[in-house]
Structure formats: C-alpha cells, structure tokens
Amino acid sequence: MNTNCKTFTNQQLNDxxxxxxxxxxxxxxxxxxxxxxxxxxxxQQVRLDNHRRFGSSSEKGQYADGYEQLSLLxxxxxxxxxxxxxxxxxxxIVPKPYKRKKSKGKRxxxxxxxxxxxxxxxxxxxxxVCNICGEGLKEITIExxxxxxxxxxHFEVEEHAVxxxxxxxAACSNIIRADNEPPLLRGSIATPSLVASIMNGKYVNSVxxxxxxxEFNRYGVNLSRQTMANWMxxxxxxxxxxxxxxxxxxxxxxxxxxxxxxxxQVLHEKDRKATTQSWMWLYRSGELxxxxxxxxxxxxxxRNGYHPKNFLSKYCGFLTxxxxxxxxxxxxxxxxxxxxxxxxxxxxxxxxxxxxxYRKESVAWEALKRIGLLYKIEELLxxxxxxxxxxxxxxxxxxxxxxxxxxxxxxxxxxxxxSLIGKAINYSLNQRKYLESYLLDGNISIDNNxxxxxxxxxxxxxxxxxxxxxxxxxxxxxxxxSITETAKANGLKPYEYLSHLLxxxxxxxxxxxxxxxxxxxxxxxxxxxxxKSEKQS
Numbered sequence: 001m002n003t004n005c006k007t008f009t010n011q012q013l014n015d016x017x018x019x020x021x022x023x024x025x026x027x028x029x030x031x032x033x034x035x036x037x038x039x040x041x042x043x044q045q046v047r048l049d050n051h052r053r054f055g056s057s058s059e060k061g062q063y064a065d066g067y068e069q070l071s072l073l074x075x076x077x078x079x080x081x082x083x084x085x086x087x088x089x090x091x092x093i094v095p096k097p098y099k100r101k102k103s104k105g106k107r108x109x110x111x112x113x114x115x116x117x118x119x120x121x122x123x124x125x126x127x128x129v130c131n132i133c134g135e136g137l138k139e140i141t142i143e144x145x146x147x148x149x150x151x152x153x154h155f156e157v158e159e160h161a162v163x164x165x166x167x168x169x170a171a172c173s174n175i176i177r178a179d180n181e182p183p184l185l186r187g188s189i190a191t192p193s194l195v196a197s198i199m200n201g202k203y204v205n206s207v208x209x210x211x212x213x214x215e216f217n218r219y220g221v222n223l224s225r226q227t228m229a230n231w232m233x234x235x236x237x238x239x240x241x242x243x244x245x246x247x248x249x250x251x252x253x254x255x256x257x258x259x260x261x262x263x264x265q266v267l268h269e270k271d272r273k274a275t276t277q278s279w280m281w282l283y284r285s286g287e288l289x290x291x292x293x294x295x296x297x298x299x300x301x302x303r304n305g306y307h308p309k310n311f312l313s314k315y316c317g318f319l320t321x322x323x324x325x326x327x328x329x330x331x332x333x334x335x336x337x338x339x340x341x342x343x344x345x346x347x348x349x350x351x352x353x354x355x356x357x358y359r360k361e362s363v364a365w366e367a368l369k370r371i372g373l374l375y376k377i378e379e380l381l382x383x384x385x386x387x388x389x390x391x392x393x394x395x396x397x398x399x400x401x402x403x404x405x406x407x408x409x410x411x412x413x414x415x416x417x418x419s420l421i422g423k424a425i426n427y428s429l430n431q432r433k434y435l436e437s438y439l440l441d442g443n444i445s446i447d448n449n450x451x452x453x454x455x456x457x458x459x460x461x462x463x464x465x466x467x468x469x470x471x472x473x474x475x476x477x478x479x480x481x482s483i484t485e486t487a488k489a490n491g492l493k494p495y496e497y498l499s500h501l502l503x504x505x506x507x508x509x510x511x512x513x514x515x516x517x518x519x520x521x522x523x524x525x526x527x528x529x530x531x532k533s534e535k536q537s
Contacts, residue, residue: 016328033363049065092222098439131133153215153219155219156369162178162180164178165178166467184502184503184506185238188231192499192500192503193499195502196496196502197495198212198232199232199498200494200498202232202461203494204484204494205459205478206463209225209228209229210225212225213225223436229473232476232480233473235502236475237476239501239502239505240502241480242509243501244296244479244482244518246481247294247483247486247522248296250515250521251284252312254285254289254317255317255443256286256317256319256320257283257319258284258285258286258287258321259281259282259327260454260460261280261281262279263277264279264280264474265278266278266301266474268467268469268470268471269471278300278474279300279307280299280458281299281300281308282298282451282454283295283298284438284451286320286445286450290386293486293489293490294486295454297458297477297481297485298478299474299477299478301473305325305329305330308327308330309329309331312334315333317335318387318437318444319334319335320337320438320444320451321337321448323339324433335437336434337437337438337440338433338434338437339436340374340375340438340446340447341447341452343371343424343428344371346420346424346428347364347368347371347421349375349424350362350421351368352426353420364424367404369422370403370407373400376402380392386442387442388440390441393439398439401436401439405428406424409429411425412425412429455483458481480498483497483522490522492522493509493531493532496530500527500530500531501520504520
C-alpha cells in the first residue's frame with residue numbers, strides 16, 4: 001500500500017477547474033479503496049491472530065457432507081476427565097496380545113508374558129470357626145481379582161567376573177582368560193538397557209536429560225546429563241548410524257517418498273550465532289505405499305534446496321511435499337507432488353478471519369466444499385488397490401479438479417493478491433502442477449499430512465528440550481529419532497528395540513561385516529518377540 005496519500009487544502013480545491021476536481025475525485029476514490037482494502041486485511045489478520053491465540057486449536061475442512069472438524073487439540077487432564085466414566089478392568093488396561101475364540105461359559109485365559117505376584121488372603125487358624133454354630137470352616141473356593149502394579153525404576157549392578165587360568169606346570173607361563181562380553185563403550189559403565197532407557201525417555205517420551213538426571217538422583221544414581229549426552233552421541237555414531245544407513249537404502253527403493261522440514265536450534269555451531277535456526281529435514285515412505293514404513297530425519301544447518309537434492313541424489317520416483325520452493329529444483333528423475341492440505345488451510349485461515357455470519361456465502365466456503373469432495377473420494381478409494389485408486393481418481397477426481405482450477409482462474413482478477421483470500425487463491429493456482437500430480441499414481445497421497453504428523457512429534461519433543469547443544473548432538477538426535485519413529489511405525493516397542501540393537505551390534509560389528517544388519521531392521525522377521533508391541537505379537 002502507498003502510505004503517502006495525497007491531500008488537498010480547501011484553497012487548492014477552490015482554485016481547481018471542473019476537470020481538475022474530477023481528477024482529484026478519482027485520486028481520492030482510488031486512495032479510499034486502497035485504505036479500505038488495507039483496513040479489511042488488517043482486520044482479518046487481527047481476527048485470525050485472535051483465533052490462533054484464544055480459539056480452539058483445530059483445523060476445519062469443508063467436506064461434501066458438512067463442515068467437519070479435524071481436531072489437532074492436545075487436551076489437558078481437566079478437559080478430558082469425566083468422573084462418570086467407569087473404572088476400566090485389568091483386562092481393558094492390559095489387553096491380550098491377540099483374541100482367542102471363547103467357549104461359552106468359560107472365562108478368558110490368563111494373560112501371558114507378565115510376571116504375577118500372588119498375594120494370599122486367608123483366615124488364621126483361630127478365625128476358621130463358624131461364628132454361628134461353632135463348627136470348623138472349610139475352604140469353598142478362591143476368588144481371584146487382579147490389579148496392575150508398576151515398578152518405575154529399578155537399577156542393578158552388572159558385575160562381570162572374568163576367570164583367569166594358568167598352567168599347572170610351573171615351567172609353563174601360559175595364561176588363559178574366559179571369554180568376556182565387550183563393553184558397550186570402552187571405559188564406560190553404560191549398558192544397552194541403560195542407554196536405551198535414556199534414549200527412550202528423551203526421543204519417545206520427550207523427557208529432557210536434565211529431568212532424567214533429577215529422576216536418577218532421587219534413586220541414588222548420580223548420572224549427569226553431560227554423561228548421558230556423550231553416551232547417546234557415541235552409540236549413535238558407533239552403532240545406530242549403521243542401521244540408519246541401511247534404512248536409507250530401503251527408503252530410496254520406494255516409488256513414493258514424502259518430505260517435510262522443521263526448525264531446530266543448535267547452540268554451538270561453527271561460525272554461527274546460538275540464536276541461528278537450523279533445520280531437521282524429514283523423509284518418509286509414502287503413506288499409501290506397500291511395504292514396511294521408513295522414517296528418516298536429516299539434520300542440516302539451513303533450509304536451502306540443495307539439502308533434499310543431496311539426500312535424494314540417487315532417488316527416482318515421486319516426492320510429496322508442501323509448496324516450499326526448495327523442493328522444486330530437484331533432478332528430473334523426481335516428480336514433485338503437492339499437498340492439498342496446505343491449499344485447504346489457506347482458505348480455512350481466511351474463513352476464520354471473517355465474521356461467522358458471512359462465512360457460508362464466502363469464496364473460501366465454496367473452495368473448501370470443492371476440496372472436501374476430493375477428500376471424500378479419497379476416503380471411498382482408501383481400501384481399493386493401487387490400480388483401482390488410479391482409475392477412480394481419473395474418473396471422479398479429475399473433473400472436480402479441472403472445474404476447481406477453472407473456477408479459481410475466473411476469480412483471481414477480482415481479488416487483491418495481498419489479501420488472505422487472494423493468497424489462498426493464488427496458492428492453489430501457483431501450485432496447480434503439483435496439486436494435480438497425485439493423479440499420476442494410485443499410491444501418491446493427496447496431501448503431506450503423514451509427514452506433518454511425524455514432524456509434529458519432533459516439535460512436541462523440541463518444546464521440552466528446546467535445543468541441541470552441538471552439531472554432533474543434533475546429528476545423533478536425527479539418527480535416534482529416525483530409529484524410534486520407524487520402530488513405532490512398524491509396531492515395535494522403542495525401548496526394547498533400541499536395547500536389542502545396541503546389545504547385538506556391539507557384539508557382532510567388527511568394522512567390516514555388515515551382513516547381520518538386515519536381521520536388525522525394524523521390519524525383519526528376526527526381531528525378538530519381546531520388541532514387538534502387544535498388538536503386533
């Protein structure tokens with residue numbers, strides 16, 4: 001907006017001719033229109049900002065059958081508690097790993113895999129007398145009720161006694177030692193279970209090392225956060241990075257990959273201020289692709305487009321991303337697919353910025369309705385085969401898409417490109433090439449929400465631990481997050497899986513032989529049953 005608006009004094013107006021007054025009127029009308037547009041834009045920004053600060057933390061999408069809410073709200077205990085809800089049973093809290101067919105009249109079999117501590121409640125000898133007739137009491141039955149007990153922290157000292165033998169012949173100096181398991185880290189008291197617990201605390205449960213340090217202190221273990229950080233970095237570099245590299249090879253074999261990026265602050269980076277933002281790039285296998293899911297994080301100092309270009313230098317296939325330009329200069333072997341969730345979000349933001357009584361008559365409402373039809377079709381095609389989904393999209397979604405963009409083109413000249421609605425319209429039109437790309441393959445997702453959900457998990461952890469101290473710590477975080485998120489996506493328990501990896505790799509890795517790693521990947525059939533979640537096992 002031109003803030004240097006022209007003004008005219010009464011004397012100037014009195015001295016003007018009729019033609020000059022008409023010209024002045026035109027100038028003032030143009031200025032008035034510009035001021036009104038600016039005022040409306042600022043008003044919308046204030047409404048949107050107030051909604052973000054005080055409104056419900058949710059995203060709404062206009063579907064064909066109404067205005068449906070897609071909740072992203074993380075409620076506090078007060079918001080979700082309900083005193084009228086019945087207390088769950090033991091079987092509901094700890095469900096069976098799989099369902100068995102129940103014979104009529106028989107109770108379910110006892111849970112397996114959990115140690116049982118039996119507490120007997122019996123009458124003493126003097127109490128086993130009937131208080132009515134005075135005769136002795138005999139046992140009729142035993143009533144069993146189960147309660148779930150938790151032992152939060154339990155430390156044990158692992159003492160390795162290596163027996164040394166010498167030849168009985170005094171003239172022979174031969175000495176033989178019994179085999180001894182190599183330590184996880186040379187000169188360290190760390191064990192796979194301890195390091196895995198620390199990793200699980202920070203990267204799965206978002207508990208910063210400072211809080212873990214305090215918790216350990218309360219149990220009499222003086223383990224500093226610096227020591228814990230050193231352990232994680234060393235284990236990441238020596239062991240877990242090997243699994244990361246194998247998972248990357250598998251990821252690049254997928255025909256479809258999804259990507260996103262999120263900020264991370266690293267305090268001690270060479271030649272950079274502590275307040276400078278770095279980036280954690282995220283890559284995952286396509287949500288609709290067949291095969292085990294793979295999720296990888298990649299720490300980089302900037303958001304420049306050459307980072308995904310380097311990471312995907314050997315990749316050939318489709319890449320689903322948001323509208324960031326950094327993804328649009330990739331090799332020709334990569335076809336970029338856009339994200340309709342971002343296009344929808346632009347219209348949703350405009351809708352939140354205008355009074356509620358005007359929403360249903362707005363362009364944004366109509367746009368969300370059209371986008372909602374596309375999502376409804378995706379819902380109907382979700383369980384179809386790849387080929388059926390591909391053909392269904394061409395038949396049902398393509399006509400809606402063509403009409404959607406044709407309709408936006410008819411509107412674009414009549415709106416201010418700097419307004420919220422103008423930005424929403426232009427976003428879809430500018431991204432048309434990429435937004436239509438999901439029609440090329442039945443396994444391409446209509447949006448990039450699968451990647452955003454993973455990035456959100458990282459962001460929640462970041463709110464707790466705030467920053468990484470060094471680049472090596474940030475790289476270690478990328479590796480560990482990759483392994484824990486992929487483990488969860490494949491139905492594994494991260495703590496047990498991390499412990500299994502550290503214990504196995506530290507024993508078998510010789511520096512050259514990597515063949516055993518294929519049996520350690522999260523989707524391997526050789527992963528122990530103890531690493532699998534109850535639903536998986």
